[in-house]
Amino acid sequence: METVHHDVLVIGGGGAGLRAAIAVAEADPRLTVGVASKVYPMRSHTVSAEGGAAAAIRPEDSLDEHAYDTISGGDWLCDQDAVEVFVQEAPEEMLRLEHWGCPWSRNPDGRIATRPFGGMKLERTWYAADKTGFHLLHTLYQTSLRFPSISFHDEWFVVDLLVDEGRCHGAVAIELASGKIVALIARSVVLCTGGGGRVYPFTTNANIKTGDGMAFAYRAGVPLKDMEFVQYHPTGLPFTGILITEATRGEGGWLVNKGGYRYLQDYDLGTPEPGPVKRSMELGPRDRLSQAFVGEEEKGRTVTTQWGEVVHLDIRHLGEKLIDERLPFVRELCRKYQKIDPVRELIPVRPVVHYMMGGVHTDLDGATPVAGLFAAGEVACVSINGANRLGSNSLTELLVFGARAGKRAVQEAEDAPDRPPDAALTQALDLERQIHGNLLRPAEKGERVATIRDEMQASLEAHAGIYREEEGLTTARDKLRELRDRMAGVTLDDTSLTFNTELLHYLEVRNLLDVAEAVVHSALNREESRGSHQRRDFPERDDDRFLAHSLVRRSSEGEPEVELLPVTITRWEPAERVYGK
Amino acid sequence: MPDTVKLEVFRYRPEGEGAPVYETFEVPYRDEWMVLDALNHIKDHQDGTLSYRWACRMGVCGSCGMTVNGEPVLTCATYLEPFLPGPIRVEPLHGFPVIRDLVGDLEDFVEKLQRVKPWIIREEEKPTSEGEYLQTPEEMDAYKRYSMCINCMLCYAACPIYELEPGFIGPAAIALAQRYNLDSRDEGARERHEVLAEHEGVWSCTFVGECSIVCPKDVDPAGAIQRYKVDATLDFFRSLVTPGRSP
Ligand SMILES: Cc1cc2nc3c(=O)[nH]c(=O)nc-3n(C[C@H](O)[C@H](O)[C@H](O)COP(=O)(O)OP(=O)(O)OC[C@H]3O[C@@H](n4cnc5c(N)ncnc54)[C@H](O)[C@@H]3O)c2cc1C
Ligand code: SF4
Ligand code: FES
Numbered sequence: 001m002e003t004v005h006h007d008v009l010v011i012g013g014g015g016a017g018l019r020a021a022i023a024v025a026e027a028d029p030r031l032t033v034g035v036a037s038k039v040y041p042m043r044s045h046t047v048s049a050e051g052g053a054a055a056a057i058r059p060e061d062s063l064d065e066h067a068y069d070t071i072s073g074g075d076w077l078c079d080q081d082a083v084e085v086f087v088q089e090a091p092e093e094m095l096r097l098e099h100w101g102c103p104w105s106r107n108p109d110g111r112i113a114t115r116p117f118g119g120m121k122l123e124r125t126w127y128a129a130d131k132t133g134f135h136l137l138h139t140l141y142q143t144s145l146r147f148p149s150i151s152f153h154d155e156w157f158v159v160d161l162l163v164d165e166g167r168c169h170g171a172v173a174i175e176l177a178s179g180k181i182v183a184l185i186a187r188s189v190v191l192c193t194g195g196g197g198r199v200y201p202f203t204t205n206a207n208i209k210t211g212d213g214m215a216f217a218y219r220a221g222v223p224l225k226d227m228e229f230v231q232y233h234p235t236g237l238p239f240t241g242i243l244i245t246e247a248t249r250g251e252g253g254w255l256v257n258k259g260g261y262r263y264l265q266d267y268d269l270g271t272p273e274p275g276p277v278k279r280s281m282e283l284g285p286r287d288r289l290s291q292a293f294v295g296e297e298e299k300g301r302t303v304t305t306q307w308g309e310v311v312h313l314d315i316r317h318l319g320e321k322l323i324d325e326r327l328p329f330v331r332e333l334c335r336k337y338q339k340i341d342p343v344r345e346l347i348p349v350r351p352v353v354h355y356m357m358g359g360v361h362t363d364l365d366g367a368t369p370v371a372g373l374f375a376a377g378e379v380a381c382v383s384i385n386g387a388n389r390l391g392s393n394s395l396t397e398l399l400v401f402g403a404r405a406g407k408r409a410v411q412e413a414e415d416a417p418d419r420p421p422d423a424a425l426t427q428a429l430d431l432e433r434q435i436h437g438n439l440l441r442p443a444e445k446g447e448r449v450a451t452i453r454d455e456m457q458a459s460l461e462a463h464a465g466i467y468r469e470e471e472g473l474t475t476a477r478d479k480l481r482e483l484r485d486r487m488a489g490v491t492l493d494d495t496s497l498t499f500n501t502e503l504l505h506y507l508e509v510r511n512l513l514d515v516a517e518a519v520v521h522s523a524l525n526r527e528e529s530r531g532s533h534q535r536r537d538f539p540e541r542d543d544d545r546f547l548a549h550s551l552v553r554r555s556s557e558g559e560p561e562v563e564l565l566p567v568t569i570t571r572w573e574p575a576e577r578v579y580g581k
Numbered sequence: 582m583p584d585t586v587k588l589e590v591f592r593y594r595p596e597g598e599g600a601p602v603y604e605t606f607e608v609p610y611r612d613e614w615m616v617l618d619a620l621n622h623i624k625d626h627q628d629g630t631l632s633y634r635w636a637c638r639m640g641v642c643g644s645c646g647m648t649v650n651g652e653p654v655l656t657c658a659t660y661l662e663p664f665l666p667g668p669i670r671v672e673p674l675h676g677f678p679v680i681r682d683l684v685g686d687l688e689d690f691v692e693k694l695q696r697v698k699p700w701i702i703r704e705e706e707k708p709t710s711e712g713e714y715l716q717t718p719e720e721m722d723a724y725k726r727y728s729m730c731i732n733c734m735l736c737y738a739a740c741p742i743y744e745l746e747p748g749f750i751g752p753a754a755i756a757l758a759q760r761y762n763l764d765s766r767d768e769g770a771r772e773r774h775e776v777l778a779e780h781e782g783v784w785s786c787t788f789v790g791e792c793s794i795v796c797p798k799d800v801d802p803a804g805a806i807q808r809y810k811v812d813a814t815l816d817f818f819r820s821l822v823t824p825g826r827s828p
Contacts (some may be wrong), residue, residue, distance in 0.1 A: 039636055039642075039644065040644075042642070043643060044636075044642075045636070047637065048637050048642070048644075072759070092710075095709040098714065099701070099709065099714065101700065101764060101766065103724075103725060106717060106721060108718060109715070110715030110720070131729075134731070138728075142700050142757070145694070145695045145700065146698075206636040207635060208636045242638075270792075329641075332640075333640075336640065384799060448625070448626075448629065449629075450624075450629075496594055498595055498632075498686050499680050499682075499794055501632050502624075
């Protein structure tokens, strides 16, 4: 079996992965860095982010204000020491990106411009029109090409980590073009594989967001943290699930029901004003806005369309000029994918799965409990997002914690043993045998992998959505067990080695099932309502029992076990979340 | 509206199958479906062996470029509807070696992109503690358009020169070089000039302009190339590298 050696292996070429790789290259140019990504780095999902990235730079703003908005937005489930590090390092990271060429939108005097965003009391969201993630990712990718110590394994799909006796030694990957299976050996490994929104059927997430890294970690015995917290974004286009960025509301867009009424005023989110008011109405946090949609739906005040129930986002009053200048992508997406022009028409929207607050349990440097294994970006849970992420915090998060994890991985690489143990190589050979020997062997027709995926997604949508209760969650739990068993009977049409995307999808669905299991079990265990996790059977927040993170890990019997880890509080005592006042 | 539509899909598998073939699939027709939705339907329900790339399905990741009825397009942003009643022919992007089915080999582009040094080059970097480099909206407008490239490769597929002269740096890479040359923060025009001024740089282009027509993001690579030729002739870049120009 072929092996490739790097000092540091970064898995994932999105924003977090590229930032980590550059951090390593800058810290010690003698170390070799390999970046393995299942798609070319510039295809990574960071490219889709629209609205912006938060960092306090305006004179009237302060780090404490940013921290407070983040912590209250997260319904007091954020670790406050992590948030403090985050807000403190955010401005410098964002400026560094400016120095690398990111075309941040500017004020007429040439300084960085900022815009309001949901749940933020002040304007602190930096933006590059409404293609922020696109510019951020391409800037990072193009900058990374400058460093000779970084090499790319583009279109290499990582199958699993190589972990032996509590230390990570690398990973096993399939080179897609050839089907070759390669052991990527490294002294330290940084997981930057992004989120797993594809656990659900209706999502803003690209088809590549299958929670692979979360599943690797989970299978390697690393706990996943706060997996029950899944963010629904209130404004997705029906049918496609394409995101209409919160920046539309930051610029002054309104949400109206079928009577043209700005219904958020009925949900304790403030009173309507013509212009945008921060932390109020349309600029409330995403969890509350998505929950308000369900309220309207239940009252029969939503609009029925061929794609189900929707409400309307109205930006007509902003005018063509502002829309073209600040929201050109929104206009492009509405025209292309919904066949409407938001300059003149209402945009139909409904809540859509968008982001996973949970992820691989790490400390402030991205270190996981397994030596030599780090994680950053959406795959990780540090945690700064708590029970509900504020929009525009996650692009910043992947810069801050991508850089920190990269730097920490450098130290680790210097201390790590020279050779991986034989046990790690044996694991790699086992995986090769599983894939080439079992999965790619022609077999009598069994089930299709798409069937398993579709049933899993439907079950999570029905039972682990915006509102949950015990009965539904146990149904989902049983369904997942059944699907896991049925995976054994799935066969592939495609037994070819060359660019076998069906094999890839099989492996992705296996990962999704693990992630789904973690979501459902954590949700069952949390008998309270907090942020994006709303239990109809436990409608109140319960700080006595649950001011704590859920850590789910797989026991030696293969069953998930959930335990609680207290939240770190530094300066902000838990209080009620108040918006619109 | 019909209930179904036929797709004739280019199939090629290097392992043992010999020459490429076109295979016909019949899929349900839906008004709101893009060509990519039809391919996904085939893959999920009819033939799991069909291979192609896609990710964002919102026209921004650049992975889903294919040739549809002879035109290079993003399949996630191209409705089935204008091609009715069909059949619709789907092929990989022209001009690239085919790895399998609808998947082309893009390594050549990645290598060329790196050669034009698509990053900010400066004599001296100022520390972040001194804040941002000032750049007015007008200064940004000078390069903004060229920064919109999603690397989808439609322009290479459309370019008759790239097909004949594979060494040609090509539309997107040149547009991206210009994106940095025209950025008020950059001082690297001279370094890039070494690559762009070679025969295989801008001078290969005979200004056919197909690249700008097919570009889904209005980058206008043909304009970038043309502008570079004019500037190079006027020795514009000598003035660009005089010290002290940028804030
Ligand atoms: C539509 C949309 C809009 C958004 N807008 C905003 C916004 O305005 N502001 C904000 O702050 N946040 C926004 N977000 C959230 C934010 O974009 C993401 O959380 C963030 O980009 C994740 O970055 P990442 O680097 O962690 O992961 P990604 O960018 O998803 O990258 C993951 C990488 O891992 C690789 N990978 C995954 N699995 C494997 C494997 N098995 N083998 C090899 N490689 C693998 C992929 O190829 C990819 O390179 C938005 C999200 C969406 C979906
Ligand atoms: S210039 Fe246009 S067509 Fe060419 S790669 Fe860039 S976005 Fe695609
Ligand atoms: S799938 Fe991303 S551009 Fe089409």
